[in-house]
Amino acid sequence: MNTTRQGLLIVISGPSGVGKGTVTKEFLSRNTNAELSVSATTRARRPQEIEGVNYFFKTQEEFKRMIDNDEFLEYMQVFGMNFYGTPRAFVEEKLAQGRDIVLEIDVNGAMKVKKAYPEAVTIFIAPPTMSDIKSRLYGRGTENESAIDRRYREAFEEMQYIRKYDYVVVNDIIDRAVKAVCSIAEAEKSKVSRNNDLIQYYDEELKSND
Amino acid sequence: MNTTRQGLLIVISGPSGVGKGTVTKEFLSRNTNAELSVSATTRARRPQEIEGVNYFFKTQEEFKRMIDNDEFLEYMQVFGMNFYGTPRAFVEEKLAQGRDIVLEIDVNGAMKVKKAYPEAVTIFIAPPTMSDIKSRLYGRGTENESAIDRRYREAFEEMQYIRKYDYVVVNDIIDRAVKAVCSIAEAEKSKVSRNNDLIQYYDEELKSND
Numbered sequence: 001m002n003t004t005r006q007g008l009l010i011v012i013s014g015p016s017g018v019g020k021g022t023v024t025k026e027f028l029s030r031n032t033n034a035e036l037s038v039s040a041t042t043r044a045r046r047p048q049e050i051e052g053v054n055y056f057f058k059t060q061e062e063f064k065r066m067i068d069n070d071e072f073l074e075y076m077q078v079f080g081m082n083f084y085g086t087p088r089a090f091v092e093e094k095l096a097q098g099r100d101i102v103l104e105i106d107v108n109g110a111m112k113v114k115k116a117y118p119e120a121v122t123i124f125i126a127p128p129t130m131s132d133i134k135s136r137l138y139g140r141g142t143e144n145e146s147a148i149d150r151r152y153r154e155a156f157e158e159m160q161y162i163r164k165y166d167y168v169v170v171n172d173i174i175d176r177a178v179k180a181v182c183s184i185a186e187a188e189k190s191k192v193s194r195n196n197d198l199i200q201y202y203d204e205e206l207k208s209n210d
Numbered sequence: 211m212n213t214t215r216q217g218l219l220i221v222i223s224g225p226s227g228v229g230k231g232t233v234t235k236e237f238l239s240r241n242t243n244a245e246l247s248v249s250a251t252t253r254a255r256r257p258q259e260i261e262g263v264n265y266f267f268k269t270q271e272e273f274k275r276m277i278d279n280d281e282f283l284e285y286m287q288v289f290g291m292n293f294y295g296t297p298r299a300f301v302e303e304k305l306a307q308g309r310d311i312v313l314e315i316d317v318n319g320a321m322k323v324k325k326a327y328p329e330a331v332t333i334f335i336a337p338p339t340m341s342d343i344k345s346r347l348y349g350r351g352t353e354n355e356s357a358i359d360r361r362y363r364e365a366f367e368e369m370q371y372i373r374k375y376d377y378v379v380v381n382d383i384i385d386r387a388v389k390a391v392c393s394i395a396e397a398e399k400s401k402v403s404r405n406n407d408l409i410q411y412y413d414e415e416l417k418s419n420d
Contacts, residue, residue: 124402130415156416162409167400170408180400187397190377190390192334198380199372205340206366 005197007095008188009117010034010102012181013110014125015155017136019171023125024104026178031185034100037091040066040075043082056087074105074112086113100185107161114164121188123181124165128172130156215407217305218398219327220244220312222391223320224335225365227346229381233335234314236388241395244310247301250276250285253292266297284315284322296323310395317371324374331398333391334375338382340366 014020028034040056042063051057058066063083066072075085086103094101103113113120127133133155137148162168167184171177188194224230238244250266252273261267268276273293276282285295296313304311313323323330337343343365347358372378377394381387398404 123400126408126412130412159412159416162412163402165402167397168402168405168408169400180396183393183396184400186390186393187377190333190379190394192373192375192378195378198336198378202336202340202369202372206369 004096004098005189006119006194007033007098008100008185009091009095009113009120010100010181010185011110011113011120011122012102012104012125013107013122013158013161013165014171015127015133015158016151017133017140017155018125018127019136019174019177020104020125022174023169023171023177023181024102026174027181027185028102030178030182031100033098034102034185035094037086037094037101037103040072040085040087041082043084056090058083073103073116074109076106076109088116107158107164111161111164119194121167121184122165123167123169123184124162125171125177126159126162126168128170130159214306214308215399216329216404217243217308218310218395219301219305219323219330220310220391220395221320221323221330221332222312222314222335223317223332223368223371223375224381225337225343225368226361227343227350227365228335228337229346229384229387230314230335232384233379233381233387233391234312236384237391237395238312240388240392241310243308244312244395245304247296247304247311247313250282250295250297251292253294266300268293283313283326284319286316286319298326317368317374321371321374329404331377331394332375333377333379333394334372335381335387336369336372336378338380340369 012020012024024036028036038052038056040058040063042058042060045051045055045057049055060083063085066085066087067075071088072085073088073091075083077083086105086109091101103109105113110122114122134152137151169177169180192199222230222234234246238246248262248264248266250268250273252268252270255261255267259265273295276295276297277285281298282295283298283301285293287293296315296319301311315323320332324332344362347361379387379390402409
């Protein structure tokens with residue numbers, strides 16, 4: 001039983017202001033076998049950013065060629081400008097090495113990934129209540145009222161997708177939410193459907209004892 | 211959101227000698243919301259046993275009437291003598307109260323429970339290797355060789371059922387196996403399919419904000 005076991009592809013979504021970034025970061029810090037996926041983007045590299053660590057930086061032509069070659073698990077264009085996408089090859093190589101890969105993406109991206117890769121584990125981070133979202137968005141104090149209103153309307157729309165996810169984790173207490181995500185990752189590894197190699201190993205042992 | 215949430219029905223199986231009793235006991239000691247189901251039986255009560263705690267003691271007639279009335283999630287007769295069964299009413303009442311109920315039963319019982327109650331979470335406790343089972347059975351030193359051989363053959367047959375379970379947990383290191391079972395129970399509670407009340411609550415909050 002020394003075959004490398006396929007890693008998990010974990011998709012984390014949730015509305016703006018729900019704290020999914022904090023949950024993801026804390027999950028990664030408690031799971032050394034898990035890492036965040038590196039996206040490709042057409043936006044300009046900022047001084048402190050490192051190619052292949054923060055992003056894979058691409059020109060518009062390169063990105064479009066990758067789209068044509070079906071090299072993305074999902075991608076999106078923000079406000080008709082820059083592209084962002086999850087490179088299929090990067091994810092598949094890591095999974096084959098047994099690493100768990102986390103994608104923190106929006107509901108549309110999540111649905112595309114689940115379609116392309118049905119074994120993906122999709123987790124929706126939800127607020128205790130919707131008014132909680134509103135106060136968190138206002139509490140940030142970094143945006144004007146119309147930007148907050150837009151985010152709040154988007155949050156409403158994202159919430160309609162919960163039923164399409166595998167799991168829903170309420171982020172009421174951050175430590176509890178992170179533990180729930182850790183449990184989901186651990187439990188998924190025990191699923192019979194993810195343990196074909198193990199079961200085949202027993203089958204062979206059983207046969208050789210007949 | 212003060213509705214009582216339905217408890218989990220957790221079915222634990224595994225071959226003789228795999229240590230599933232120890233895993234179950236340790237799981238229960240770490241989860242105060244979980245308890246072992248109380249079986250009904252026709253066998254005689256032993257002096258230290260308490261009705262409703264260790265077993266529900268029934269006469270053969272009572273037990274057969276319960277079978278006729280479909281009052282068991284599963285039952286079996288051991289060597290054409292005593293009956294043992296899981297009373298449906300007991301389990302359903304506890305689940306409705308939000309308690310998690312653990313059934314430690316054989317593969318045939320587990321298949322019946324999963325059919326009667328598809329939301330049940332079925333976990334197969336598996337040995338690191340089959341030869342490990344053999345040494346554990348011999349190591350007990352409480353049975354003669356033919357009884358051990360019979361248990362070993364039964365273990366082989368039980369192993370054929372792994373694919374019909376939801377999860378497989380290898381009991382190589384007991385603490386690791388218990389943690390896996392704890393994670394499975396926690397993760398199952400985050401499944402979208404088990405959180406209809408929560409999602410309906412969001413739906414209503416979303417509607418009232420339109």
